[in-house]
Amino acid sequence: MVDVGPGSRVERKERTRRAILDAALRLCEDSSLVALSLRQVAKEVGIVPTAFYRHFDSIEALGLALVDESFVSLRAMLRDIRRGDPSTGTPSLASIVDRSVDTLQEHVGQHRAHFQFIARERAAGPPSVREAIRHEIELCERELSTDLARLSGTDAWTTEDLRVLSNLVVTAMVATAEQLIVAAGRPGAEKQIAENARTQLRMVLVGALNWRSRS
């Protein structure tokens, strides 16, 4: 328990920092950050409670680090979606929807813990954690709105309208991710949820276009 393996001092420190983050994420799978104790985490890692303070000031600080880490996963997903299919010149709206939902489903499958952490602490975490997550999601909405502006081709859209649409899409995607997490391990249910998400996204996009064009 005193021997954490080879490596320089900074390497060893980084290694137990990682172990703490992983342990906390694992314990958060069936609880919440606010119901997580320093001693639980320490025991899970295999260090004495006091050693925790060498890495984080508090559970809340740990939570903020987990937010950063989780959104690295989420941004990787967005990058995957955005990269799109380069085979066709201008992809159809339906194909974009299909690709996006597929990518979402795949990424939630891997990194399940990260998405579950965001979904839970978004509503129940310490105030600073909630605020951090809220802010990150707002950034995602902004990015999506610029993507949508580039995609739709119509420049009759207000930035405000784009923001509202993005908000709706992100909300639907977050909800889909939550459903996928609940349905984890039941492939049939997952497939159904993905299918529903595709339908919903098409409804929203088509609706937004038609609604805009007539106002």
Add this chain to the structure above:
Amino acid sequence: MVDVGPGSRVERKERTRRAILDAALRLCEDSSLVALSLRQVAKEVGIVPTAFYRHFDSIEALGLALVDESFVSLRAMLRDIRRGDPSTGTPSLASIVDRSVDTLQEHVGQHRAHFQFIARERAAGPPSVREAIRHEIELCERELSTDLARLSGTDAWTTEDLRVLSNLVVTAMVATAEQLIVAAGRPGAEKQIAENARTQLRMVLVGALNWRSRS
């Protein structure tokens, strides 16, 4: 502290039961059920910890009671929305949206604690509480889908399609309620959120109609 006022024995019992529910709801406003202790609740109520057991087996059981109570509020809101405006024969789609969002905003304003409780414990509560909330929301979706069937007039819709649409609408409304709670006390922000919700609902409904008619 021993004198809880006048009334028969069952009245007095019901009164402290109410006090427990209210105290728990109050404490849940800036924490979560899973981070709520029996002793905290007892102290807030003004009874000794042991007396808690005369009313609930555990915090979890208390949570389930709070779910029931919260959804009474939510169902009252749905009833208000459904009652609609009887002045015009067949209300326009836009007026339905406006009325619905207005009613949502009003009900979230009152009963803020109930909506906040649902929003938080939906993601972070004990498994049984999460499941109970998930089930209640699913019932709401079913009710909405029958309403939509009666409303649209078109019977080209599959029940499955209606369910998917209802799921999207409910998701958007839940997200709106969450935003309203965060923005509580800032009338400007609340107004903006309600306006966004109206736009989003119109997008979804118009989109759903147009999408269906071409498939």
Add this chain to the structure above:
DNA sequence: AATTCGAGTGAACGTCTGTTCACTGAAACT
């Protein structure tokens, strides 16, 4: 080779936790 640095240790503290038990005393029942 001598010194500093710092991640991890282990004991100790006061406080809070859930749960047990035997009890009181007034309302309810017979």
Add this chain to the structure above:
DNA sequence: AGTTTCAGTGAACAGACGTTCACTCGAATT
């Protein structure tokens, strides 16, 4: 009038909690 019922009491418990402090002992610096 006598008895039962039961919401609420208060002491006691064993365990978990966050945080403090002085410490080790190997790597890093000088």
